Amino acid sequence: MTDDRRLRVALLGAGSVGSQVAALLLQHADELAARAGAELELVGIAVRDPDAPRDTDLPRALLTTDAEPLILGSDIVIELMGGIEPARAMLLQALTAGADVVTGNKALIATHGPELFEAADRVGASVHYEAAVAGAIPIVRPLRDSLAGDRVQRILAIVNGTTNYILDRMDSEGADYADVLADAQRLGYAEADPTADVEAFDAAQKAAILASLAFHTTVPLDAVHREGITAIDAQMMTAARDAGYVIKLLAVCERLDDDGAETISVRVHPALVHRDHPLASVRGANNAVFVQAEAAGDLMFYGAGAGGIQTASAVLGDVVSAARRHIAGGVGVGESTRANLPIAPFGHAVTRYQVTLEVDDRPGVLATIAGILADGGVSIATAQQTIIGGSDGADLASSRALLVIGTHTARERDLAATVERLGASDAVERVLSVLRVEGDGR
Numbered sequence: 001m002t003d004d005r006r007l008r009v010a011l012l013g014a015g016s017v018g019s020q021v022a023a024l025l026l027q028h029a030d031e032l033a034a035r036a037g038a039e040l041e042l043v044g045i046a047v048r049d050p051d052a053p054r055d056t057d058l059p060r061a062l063l064t065t066d067a068e069p070l071i072l073g074s075d076i077v078i079e080l081m082g083g084i085e086p087a088r089a090m091l092l093q094a095l096t097a098g099a100d101v102v103t104g105n106k107a108l109i110a111t112h113g114p115e116l117f118e119a120a121d122r123v124g125a126s127v128h129y130e131a132a133v134a135g136a137i138p139i140v141r142p143l144r145d146s147l148a149g150d151r152v153q154r155i156l157a158i159v160n161g162t163t164n165y166i167l168d169r170m171d172s173e174g175a176d177y178a179d180v181l182a183d184a185q186r187l188g189y190a191e192a193d194p195t196a197d198v199e200a201f202d203a204a205q206k207a208a209i210l211a212s213l214a215f216h217t218t219v220p221l222d223a224v225h226r227e228g229i230t231a232i233d234a235q236m237m238t239a240a241r242d243a244g245y246v247i248k249l250l251a252v253c254e255r256l257d258d259d260g261a262e263t264i265s266v267r268v269h270p271a272l273v274h275r276d277h278p279l280a281s282v283r284g285a286n287n288a289v290f291v292q293a294e295a296a297g298d299l300m301f302y303g304a305g306a307g308g309i310q311t312a313s314a315v316l317g318d319v320v321s322a323a324r325r326h327i328a329g330g331v332g333v334g335e336s337t338r339a340n341l342p343i344a345p346f347g348h349a350v351t352r353y354q355v356t357l358e359v360d361d362r363p364g365v366l367a368t369i370a371g372i373l374a375d376g377g378v379s380i381a382t383a384q385q386t387i388i389g390g391s392d393g394a395d396l397a398s399s400r401a402l403l404v405i406g407t408h409t410a411r412e413r414d415l416a417a418t419v420e421r422l423g424a425s426d427a428v429e430r431v432l433s434v435l436r437v438e439g440d441g442r
């Protein structure tokens, strides 16, 4: 210990992350005190049921169902309950009472972050949330502090471990989505109701937080375009692999030149990533955040995106920061939303696409398709045809082909209108898939 100062720390929630945070606070008390400059006294842990089974043995005397005295009597309040209420009300109460707060609650920060930041500003306290995005990976502080002097252009991020695990196994084993999802549920990677992960609600919350930090702009959750992975099948995976790509669920946050005006675009969807790109090597349930900044160039932050003890590392780092601020006094680290750039509608996003069509293999089909793309303002970069029904020399009338078209960059709204016209054309039997291609050096 550096001196005899003591800060009172309250913990709200003792699930898999909370119980590890409590255990580490108790086990490493001396080291944490030396780093923080004050003893961090865990004064209590508010839980719903003190007798519920937990991953770690915690002193029974610290557990309580009465959160209010803890919140009002502490210098630092750690919230790891999840959900919006009562977490929001409790953190507002803590901030109003002058406590610094630490939370791992991505849903709360993505939906009520500005309200919490304003409450902190009013009393000069601080809100820390490193654990809310990508578990153990330090990314909130790098974006907020380390890159504060740079200009982030784009973030491509794998921020959901469950979907990365599913897509990785589909890619490496040629397995079906439903089979891998069932396995992931058995192994505890996916919830019994996997909606939040597979429909990308979880990733969209993290994307909103990353974009807010990267572009110094408040990004409301409903401004994030969201598509999940449930439409990805084994055939799409195989086609991607054959073309040198892997399919990943990506959060894409980027600046756009929107007809001369600077805007930002924030979207989460499955995307083709070239196997040479660093994000292609992110396996299993790991996360990674690939940042492209004007001066720093390309940076990649990689590691465990979830897990009790891993996420507890991020929480404890925040507790030490909160303690240092509390001791130093003055105003806490505020959120920078000074840029407040306009958020472009999804239709304004610009990227490259791979469109896979099943077509009749007869004269004029390719010309018709090329004409529809040209009329839509979508430029073809590559086209590859494979005969799938009938064969050379067989009955041409029954012959079918798979046509994979890679585009140059196009606007989302132009591409969507073009795909609709392709689907309605006699030349096209079926539109099999439309995938965005990301990380190709644009």
Ligand code: HSE
Binding pocket: 159, 160, 161, 162, 163, 197, 202, 305, 306
């Ligand atoms: N369910 C998340 C994931 C972890 O699969 O990455 C918590 O954000």
